[in-house]
Amino acid sequence: MTLNSSDREISQTSPYARRTRSVLFALTALATVLACGTDDEDEPDTDTEAAALAAYTPASMGTNANGVAFPMGVQNWGVVSAIARPDAMGNLRVLLGNDIAVEAARSGNINPWPEGTMLSHLVWGVEQNPDDPASATVGPAAFRTVTLMVKDSTKYAADGNWAYGRWGGEMLMSPAADDTDLMNRGCVNCHTESVADKDMVFTDPPTFPTQADIDALEPGANGVEPPAGILDWNVLGVARISNPNGQQIRVLVGNNTAVNASRAGQTNPWPDGSMISHFVWGAGENPDNGIDGALVPTGNVAAITLMQRSEARYAEDGNWAYGRWAGADLAPLAADADQGCVDCHTAEVSDRDMVFSRMGELPDLLK
Ligand code: HEC
Numbered sequence: 001m002t003l004n005s006s007d008r009e010i011s012q013t014s015p016y017a018r019r020t021r022s023v024l025f026a027l028t029a030l031a032t033v034l035a036c037g038t039d040d041e042d043e044p045d046t047d048t049e050a051a052a053l054a055a056y057t058p059a060s061m062g063t064n065a066n067g068v069a070f071p072m073g074v075q076n077w078g079v080v081s082a083i084a085r086p087d088a089m090g091n092l093r094v095l096l097g098n099d100i101a102v103e104a105a106r107s108g109n110i111n112p113w114p115e116g117t118m119l120s121h122l123v124w125g126v127e128q129n130p131d132d133p134a135s136a137t138v139g140p141a142a143f144r145t146v147t148l149m150v151k152d153s154t155k156y157a158a159d160g161n162w163a164y165g166r167w168g169g170e171m172l173m174s175p176a177a178d179d180t181d182l183m184n185r186g187c188v189n190c191h192t193e194s195v196a197d198k199d200m201v202f203t204d205p206p207t208f209p210t211q212a213d214i215d216a217l218e219p220g221a222n223g224v225e226p227p228a229g230i231l232d233w234n235v236l237g238v239a240r241i242s243n244p245n246g247q248q249i250r251v252l253v254g255n256n257t258a259v260n261a262s263r264a265g266q267t268n269p270w271p272d273g274s275m276i277s278h279f280v281w282g283a284g285e286n287p288d289n290g291i292d293g294a295l296v297p298t299g300n301v302a303a304i305t306l307m308q309r310s311e312a313r314y315a316e317d318g319n320w321a322y323g324r325w326a327g328a329d330l331a332p333l334a335a336d337a338d339q340g341c342v343d344c345h346t347a348e349v350s351d352r353d354m355v356f357s358r359m360g361e362l363p364d365l366l367k
């Protein structure tokens, strides 16, 4: 499948969306029929479809025409995966999940995904990080889209047990009524035709450390403790790294101090107490995606990084201390190994309070 270069969730030329316009509002129509209490199965549903269409107006964070509501609080959901896509002029996506989804993804209980699962992308454009000395880091540019899949095998049985929603742009607008590509039906068709054997979900979530793994981490030789709460931290951004050792996907997360500062745009300087970490994975292609060159995290987490800010404790090192737990056993930094971290960060980005990454900007409505 080839996805074109417009700023859309899906292709304009998707064959799935095109041929199915007549059933576009099947879900809504069914719901309306049931709500009206009629049994008349011979009644053509064109009237109800037309009524549903007429009643639907795109709106900021508005319910989609199929009845799927905006996932309130999505920006605070847990991290499930991420993807760097070359289509649509390039985009970086973090896949987030509600508690049910995060629990299922991290314990591998995903075929089928449990009832009540909700999965959402936050989608950004892409931008080369100008401060990366190796010139090989691509980070998030302008915010584009929130997507949503909701699992309910009672309500959505006819559509493979899932319903789909989408909100685009800074105003998070629901799709236009005549935009068949972006309406439920196009989404349903592609997902059910491509990955029915994976419960309609393309993503194979990478392995995260468990809480027991995190609890077992040793402090670095410099005394920096592992980030105990990291499994619950909120997303700050995402990057695709290319270096001589290969490709990586890194999802940037932060403690509440850092996340609040990022949303408020108060990141130069970051407030004391900020803690910023990466989940780092090797990257590879997911053949199910059919998107050439799209990179997803693969395998076990390769490293967890940490920068924590304290003017009182770390003034000599530009106000930050550094930690990293890497390799199969997530081994901490050895003695003096953090000097390289300090040197590079303070030499290259002292004008950005030592932080290289551009955070993934959220629409104001989600801040
Ligand atoms: C032409 C096929 C196609 C269409 C149409 C499509 N998707 Fe997807 N979708 C994909 C692929 C491929 C992935 C995996 C790559 C990614 O995460 O971007 C995906 C991933 C997703 C995910 C993450 C869970 C998963 O399955 O990996 C969500 C949520 C999602 N799509 C929602 C939607 C919504 C909402 C629509 C309609 C507005 C839609 N999709 C339309 C192909 C499609």
Ligand code: HEC
Binding pocket: 129, 131, 132, 133, 137, 239, 241, 250, 252, 276, 277, 278, 305, 306, 307, 322, 323, 324, 333, 337, 338, 340, 341, 342, 344, 345, 354, 355, 356, 357, 358
């Ligand atoms: C040669 C320069 C260099 C060295 C050495 C280095 N980093 Fe970084 N670091 C970067 C760049 C570039 C980024 C942004 C790209 C990315 O996301 O990895 C970054 C990003 C980070 C981030 C995310 C916050 C930010 O600044 O963007 C953390 C946390 C981090 N590094 C920790 C470490 C730790 C811990 C070490 C030492 C083990 C280290 N770094 C060594 C260049 C360096």
